[in-house]
Structures are given as C-alpha cells and as structure tokens.
Amino acid sequence: MIDTAEQVVIGEAVPIENIAVAAYKIPTDSPESDGTIEWDSTTMVTVHVAAGGRRGFGFSYAPAAAGRLINELLIEHLKNRNALNIEECWQAMVAAVRNAGQPGVAFCAISAVDTALWDLKGKILQIPLVGLIGAVREEVELYGSGGFTSYSKSQLQAQLAGWAEQGFHHVKMKVGRQPQADCQRVRDARAAIGDQLELFVDANGAYSRKQAVGLARRFAEESGVVWFEEPRPSDDLEGLRLLRDHGPSFMDIAAGEYGYTPGYFRRMLEAGAVDCLQADATRCGGYSGFLKVAALCDAFDIPLSAHCAPQLHAQVACCAAPLRHIEYFHDHARIAEMLFDGSLESNGGHLRPDAHRPGHGLSLKIVDAQRYAVSL
Template sequence: MKITSVKTKLISVPFKAPIRVSTLSLAKRDAIIVEVETDEGVTGMEYIPVLGRGSETIKACMDHDIADLLIGEDPLYRNKIWEKLWWALNMIGRKGIAMYGISAVDVALWDLAGKLQKTSIHKMLGPYTNQVKVYGSAGFMSLSEEELVEEAEGVVARGFKAFKMKAGFPDLRIDLKRVTAVRKALGPDIDIMVDVNQGLDVPAAIQFGRELEKLGIYWFEEPVPADDMIGHAEVARALDIRITTGETEYSRYGFRELIDRKAGDILMMNLRAGGITEVVRIANMASAHRISVTPHLAWELQNQIYAAITNGTYIEYMDWYDDWFEDVPQIKDGMATVWDRPGHGLKFREEIVRQYAVE
C-alpha cells in the first residue's frame, strides 16, 4: 500500500458572538481537514483545530512543504513518516506551523490504519478503560457573573461532575468574586478548574492561587505565560493547588523540559503537540514521573487516546466542533464512552464542509 495524495481543506465557522479570555478574543473556530489517500482506496482523515490566526498559513505549509514528502510512502509506517517530516521541516521550527502539519498527518495515518484493520484507534493503542471523566469547559470572561453562574449550573444539570471557567481580569478581586459565586452555586462536590490563559505574572498568580486553594479549586491552569517555565515552576512550588500547563507546548522535548523544571502537576496536550504518536510518547514519559495528563480540545477524538493510557485525568468537553460531525461519542453522567468504530470513527457533515470551506 502506498500513499497517492494528500488533500487539505480549511473550514472556518464564526461564533455567534466573540468569546473572551485574558489574553485574546476569538471570533471564529477554524480547522484544517487533511485526507491521506492510498492506492488501495483506503483514506485516512484528521481535523486539527486552529484558534485565532494562522489557519491559512498552516494549510499552505501542508500543501507545499508536507504533502509531496508523503507520496509513495507506506501509510502504516507511522513512526518512519513522523521522523521523516520532523527532520525535513527542521529548518522552519520544532513548534507551531510545522508541528500542526506533522500532527494532522499522523492522526490521519492512525485513522487510515484503523479503517484498514477494521478496529478503533483505542484498540490499536491498547485499551485501559472504555470510559473517561469529562469536565464541561466554558465560563468565558465575556459573560457577566450572572450568566457565568447560569452556564455553570447548566453544565452540572447535564450530568457533568466538573466545570472549567476562565479568569484573568486586571482586578483579581473580580475573578475571585466570580469563582466564589460559581463555587457557591455548584457546591462542594463539583470539581472546578480555573484557567487564566497565561494572563498573570508570578506574584499575582501566587496571590490568586492561594485564594483558589481556600475554595477547593481542582486545578489552576496556565497561571503565567506558557514560555515562562521558570515562572510556572515558582508558582507550582509556592502553591498546593494542582498547576496545569502545556496547552501551547509541542513535542516530547518541550514536555520533557516542563517535567524537568517541575513546572506543573498536570500536563495538558493538544493533538498539535505531534499527533497521536507523540502524545502517547509524552504521556508515557509523564507516567514515569507520576504526572497526570489531560487533553485540550478535540474531545471526540482524544477520548480514544486517554482511554488507552494509565495516567490520564479529566478530558475537556467543549461543543465547538460537535455540530461539524454526523455524530459524536456519548457523554452521560460526566463520563465519555469510547465507541468501537474503525479508526476514530468521525464523519464530517457534508453541508458544514460546503458552507464553511475557505477557498
């Protein structure tokens, strides 16, 4: 079997209203869809979410710098292809655009292999469980305090046992008031995560973190700029609350530095960190240090990975892409069930692709 073509599409769907976090606002949700076709008629598909700017640049990189490197390769040789792309793209960086492309190709190859073998990615990886805990991720800063509490209560009413909200206002007293209101509304038995999206400096993060500890917050996410690993480590040392970081990191080398610096208690991985192949490597490396891992975005695909590793914790549920697919895995009572379909089992709705494709 040989790869004969690689096709990409850019899909861009606007939010009903812009959403705000401490460091940026988002008006749309983009994704690059990649299809890897073979001479035996089996096609692997992946979509890689892109938030903010850069989606057209990522697509151009895939079309002009990656696609031709795959032609003629055996798609089952995933590790070989990963290494080939890693070194071929060396001069344009180990992070960012190049890794988006490598990651998208890697997941498409896993999907292709699952379709060929008529088994799920979950089973190819080796199952650990068939259900994973899910938290509802919402609570953006664009909401008023009343809207925030109403949204949090709605998430719990749907059966979720955990809720994540955003913080990072210039006045931390506003954040503390909002978190306190959510804790009061949800009670002591619901886990609450607070994400400031890199919006604080070290002293403010420590000050805020101590207040979060009093409220029994489950984790404190990206308290300082992601590139400030020393700062993250300082915050982690000063606080008892779990520090979660890694959302904007790439490859096992980046995560190795986070681990070595003791920059976090939980590592958060996007699929853009290197695809399934690299995410599993990172999870195993973290496991050797007794560190838990959690995914960012793409819950409907990532649940297959996190049900196959031993050190996963909650996975993040955001409904931003649910309506793009014909159906998604079931979530009930705060647990996502892994379905048993070839590959990742996801199929895009044709009308979404037609309506929102960017030519």
C-alpha cells in the same frame, strides 16, 4: 471519495495515494475572551489521506497556514510511503519542516496528517483506534470548559450549572482579564455549581508571579478551587514551579497546551513545573506525539490531561495510562455537533469510544462544512 476497500496482504505495503487538505472558519456562538486574548471564530484545518481504498480523516484547530504548509512541505514526503508505517511518516514530516521551524503551525500541520494516518490505518485493518493502540480503560472522564471572561454573570452561571446537571464532576472557567474582579467571578461560579463539583480556573498566563500566588490562596480558601491552569505563561517554568511550591497543597498547577515537540514536554517535566501536564493531539504531533507525551508522563510519574478537541482525544485517551481527563471545551464540542458524524455522546461527564467503528470513528460532514470553507 468512496471507500472501496482493497484486501490487505500481510507483509505488503499500502502506499499513500492522495492527501486532500481544506480549512474552515466557524464563528463562535457569542464573542469570547480569556485572560489574554479575544476571539469570535475557530479555524479548523482538515486532512483526508487515501490508501488501500480507504480514507482517513484528521484535523487541527489551527490557522489556515497549517493547511498551506501541508500542501507546500509535507505531501511530497508522504506520497507512496507505506500508510501502515505511521512513525516513519511522522519522522519524515518532522524532518521536512526543519527549516520552517517545528513548534507552532508546522506541528499543527503534522498533527492533522498524523491523526488522519491513524484513522486510515484503523480503517485499513478494520479495527477501532482503542484496539489498534491498546486500551487501558473503556471510557474517559471529561471536564466542562468555558466560563469565558466575556460572559455575564448569568451566562457564566448557566453554562457551568448546565454541565453540573449533565453529571460532570469538574468544570473550568477563565480568569485573568480583570484580576480585581476575579475572586468575585470565581465565587459566582462556585455558587452556581454547589459544593460537590471540583472547580478549575485557567488564567492563560495573565498574572504576575506574586499576583498569582496571592490569588491561588484566595481562590482556594474562598471557592475551593483545586486546579490553577497557566497562572503564569507556560514558558515561565520557574514561575509555575513557584506556584507549585507556594500555592495551596490541594491545588494542582497545570500547563502544556502550547507544547508541540517532545522536548518541550520533557523540559516542563524536568523543571517540576506542573502537577498535571496538558497536551493537545491537534498540536503536539497527533496521536503519535500524544503517546510520546504520555510516555514522558509515565516516566516522570505525572498525570496527563488532554487539552480540547474532546471527540478527537476520546480513543487515544483510553489508551494513555497516565491520563486523568479530557477538556470538554465549549467551542469544540459545538463544532463537533455541527460538523462531525460519529461524535460520542457525553454520558454523565464521560466519553466511551464505540468499539464497533474502525479508526477514531469521526467523519467530516463536508456538505455542511462547505459554508465555512476558507481558501488555502
């Protein structure tokens, strides 16, 4: 579709004209696993929303079912609404999925549409997202994330050392697949990156409570680990709190990537379960949901870290005061290189949004993506 911009008249609505949905399944560059699952591909659901002669792009890393849900439940509630009233659209979408259940696929679907609406509004008003929302920083820090449990020692060390060479200050690896071998893998990782970088581990909920307490101490003492993500499944708020209370004082307990609705994040913060909350704009209701989580973090005085999809998070991360960093996840960084125009270059482990591109600045290379298309 061609951008044929229409003049926006102050005070007049810009009705949503069309919403196009697609899904793509992109193979990983090698088999991957973490503490609890294995995978060999990533599915991305994309949305293009058209209004006022402009078109906004949004997406979620979610099953193709999220795309079907947009077609079946959301589009009829969005057509002809004012594209500039994003919160009104957001509330309409949340209401529309009441009977289907909000957390999970439905909120991934809402997230994809919401990020497209923010991009669209930026394009209609010809302003970058950092200007539309209002930035509190010009660039945001990344941490390298991969270190899959499927990797050999040499793969693990090469990946983490590569990020160290690029200037990243923190890197994260997966643990939890073979708990008896984890301390050695973490020592191998530390040996590859030297003493200066911060080393993070992510168990994806693989450990028992007592196992996690014991390993927290060993990871800290032997390898200086300062971030322990999901030592317990994120629904075990008591278990996460136990780790905060009994783990090393300099080690942050982090979780939240499986959070969808605002109430979930509020309950996690009320339980005192994390030192740093994680949230993912491709799951938690798009930029609108992410900003609600940021407000909760502000109120609870807890820092926020953006989970994955680094290119999609860069602009909103510059606008969220409690934000600490963005997860530069290997699979998603690779997909952005393959399939997005407008991706930001990591500079010394930082992303700096382009203030001269309206919206979030990303667009999908539709021709290149076509070979990965799956039916909805």
